[in-house]
Amino acid sequence: xxxxxxxxxxxxxxxxxxxxxxxxxxxxxxxxxxxxxxxxxxxxxxxxxxxxxxxxxxxxxxxxxxxxxxxxxxxxxxxxxxxxxxxxxxxxxxxxxxxxxxxxxxxxxxxxxxxxxxxxxxxxxxxxxxxxxxxxxxxxxxxxxxxxxxxxxxxxxxxx
Numbered sequence: 001x002x003x004x005x006x007x008x009x010x011x012x013x014x015x016x017x018x019x020x021x022x023x024x025x026x027x028x029x030x031x032x033x034x035x036x037x038x039x040x041x042x043x044x045x046x047x048x049x050x051x052x053x054x055x056x057x058x059x060x061x062x063x064x065x066x067x068x069x070x071x072x073x074x075x076x077x078x079x080x081x082x083x084x085x086x087x088x089x090x091x092x093x094x095x096x097x098x099x100x101x102x103x104x105x106x107x108x109x110x111x112x113x114x115x116x117x118x119x120x121x122x123x124x125x126x127x128x129x130x131x132x133x134x135x136x137x138x139x140x141x142x143x144x145x146x147x148x149x150x151x152x153x154x155x156x157x158x159x160x
Contacts, residue, residue, distance in 0.1 A: 028088025103156035
């Protein structure tokens, strides 16, 4: 019988399909794991958006990872309440996002007005002399910025 720690370790290897440098666990998408008597595991996830285009890919990757571990029956349940928040992203994932060239969202504790007024630091040079170019990036959860110092465009994960 597998332990919950083994399950969590396997899930921590499942990468975000849109940001392959971070796992679904590091992003706070995987919320709960339940092991039942009959070799079944239920994984509860909360996607970044209710209509996340990567939702099916995440579910498939979770099932495959746990089946490779020897779990016979995997159930992936999606819950949208409470809504996912960028505050659930781990500090390790924030550092990985920055190394990937994606400005991590600030921790906001629910005070969105303040963080939307804050300067966004460029993940390449660290300058806060940046400007928002588009509220929508390559995915619904990103915004496009431009660094006026190193002249690099970059995306920021939206604070949600």
